[in-house]
Amino acid sequence: MQVTLLHNKSAGSENHAAAELEASFRQAGHEVLDTVSTHEELPASLRTRPPELIVIAGGDGTVSRAACALAGSAVPLAVIPLGTANNTALTLGARGDAHELAHGWSSGHLVPFDLATLGVAEPLTWFSEAVGWGVFPSVIARARQMSEPGEPVRTLERDRALFHAVIEAARPRSYELRVDGVSITGEFLAVEIMNIPLLGPRLAFSPNSDPSDGLLELVLAGTSERAALLELALSGQLATGARLRTFSGRHITVRTRDAVFHRDGSLVEHVPESAEFAVAVRPASVRYLVQSERRVP
Numbered sequence: 001m002q003v004t005l006l007h008n009k010s011a012g013s014e015n016h017a018a019a020e021l022e023a024s025f026r027q028a029g030h031e032v033l034d035t036v037s038t039h040e041e042l043p044a045s046l047r048t049r050p051p052e053l054i055v056i057a058g059g060d061g062t063v064s065r066a067a068c069a070l071a072g073s074a075v076p077l078a079v080i081p082l083g084t085a086n087n088t089a090l091t092l093g094a095r096g097d098a099h100e101l102a103h104g105w106s107s108g109h110l111v112p113f114d115l116a117t118l119g120v121a122e123p124l125t126w127f128s129e130a131v132g133w134g135v136f137p138s139v140i141a142r143a144r145q146m147s148e149p150g151e152p153v154r155t156l157e158r159d160r161a162l163f164h165a166v167i168e169a170a171r172p173r174s175y176e177l178r179v180d181g182v183s184i185t186g187e188f189l190a191v192e193i194m195n196i197p198l199l200g201p202r203l204a205f206s207p208n209s210d211p212s213d214g215l216l217e218l219v220l221a222g223t224s225e226r227a228a229l230l231e232l233a234l235s236g237q238l239a240t241g242a243r244l245r246t247f248s249g250r251h252i253t254v255r256t257r258d259a260v261f262h263r264d265g266s267l268v269e270h271v272p273e274s275a276e277f278a279v280a281v282r283p284a285s286v287r288y289l290v291q292s293e294r295r296v297p
Contacts, residue, residue, distance in 0.1 A: 001105055003078075004051040005035040006042060006066055008058060021057055021080065021098050028102035039066040051075060053105065053289060057098070059083015060129065064264040068115060068126035071285040076110050078289045084152040087129060087198035091211065092290050104291035112284035113211050116195055118263060119278045120270065129264045130199055131279060132192035133254065134173065134221075135229070137262045138166045139200065144267070159201035164233035172223055175256050179218050179249035189229065190221040193252055193279050200265070204237050206246065214283040218252050220245040252279045 003025060007018045022032045033049040036042055039062075042054070054073075056066045057080035067077065067088075080098050081089035092111070094101060117124040118131055139162050149155050172187035192199060194206035194217040206217045221229055221244050228242040238244070254277045260269050261277075 001030045001053055002033050002051045003030050003053045003055050004033050004042070004045055004049070006037075006039060006054065006056045006058070006062070007035060008037050008062065018057075021055075024098040025055070025102045027099065028105070030102060030105065039069040042066065042069060046073075046075065053078055055080060057082055060085055060087050061265050063088045064128035067113070067128045067286050071115050071126060071282065073286065076287045076289045078105060078108075084155045085198070085200065085202045087196060087200075087202060090198060090202070091196045092288050094290065101291065105289055108289045108291045110287045111212055111290055113286050113288050114195060114214060114216075115282045115285035116193070116216060117280050117282060120275050125263065126282075127195070127263045129196050130192055130194045130205075131261065131263045131277075132190065132199075133175070133256055133258045133261045134188060134190040134192075135163070135166050135170050136190060136192065136200060137258075137260045137267055138170070139163050140262055140265065140267045141260070142166065156201045160203070160233050160236070163201065163203070164230060167226060167229045167233060170226075173256070173258060175254060177218065177220075177255070178251075178253045179247045180251055182247075182249075184218075184220070184247070186220070186222060188220050188222045189226065190219070191254060191256075192219045193217070193254075194219055195281075202236055203232050205232065205244070207238070208246070212284075214281060215248045215250060216252060216279065216281045218247045218249065220247075250281050253277065254279070 033051050034045045036045050055078045056063050060083050079089045079094045142162050170189045172189050174187050177184040194209045195211050197207050197209045199205035206219050209217045231239040257274050
């Protein structure tokens, strides 16, 4: 199989890591046509040397940005998980190292993967995993002010502890929402629109989300769900019997006075005192090559 690799080669010893990835692919019988460092370089590379597969080696941010940049592409994608949480990779069942995953591509199968668009008084932007308001943007903001622990496990533990601390102190805010035309209003600690089951530091925030079903999940947590969120922060899973209010739909709008929100793992600030966000699912925007049944641990 002819592949193009997206891998950040610019930092420290990453050049050596990219060479190791390429060697693993060749040992599995694949031909590496090109290796690029950013998703912005992909279009030119694909025009010059069209591959049969685009391999994204990185964490959730790299995977999400690449998938959004490639929306509508006929070339399938595969993931080599190199990040901290690897939420999309886990959702797809991409487990193992580059050598193991590359050997499975020839016998793998393609699955469609939905993306979504977000609009608010500006051109549409795309996202792959989730967009949300409330506690999780606060977690991202606090994590940015701290140094990285270095080890992925320690980073996950730190971010879950931050999530726990933010939830304990959080106060609900008012939101006006619509899901496929049905109105929902209330005060919530967290408002998340989910495309995959996992959020942030590998939290199963929306366990039933399926990125291949043409739907998004609006997940709401108010003060009555604070205990469930605290348990989620501790274990990564909701306690047995605990549920967050969840609504499935294709078009979701959110009216809020929140000053910040997150789109995938990025923190976004906006100026309007009150804004209405329009979110729409884009079914089967990309396809991923997977080796096994998708199963979130």
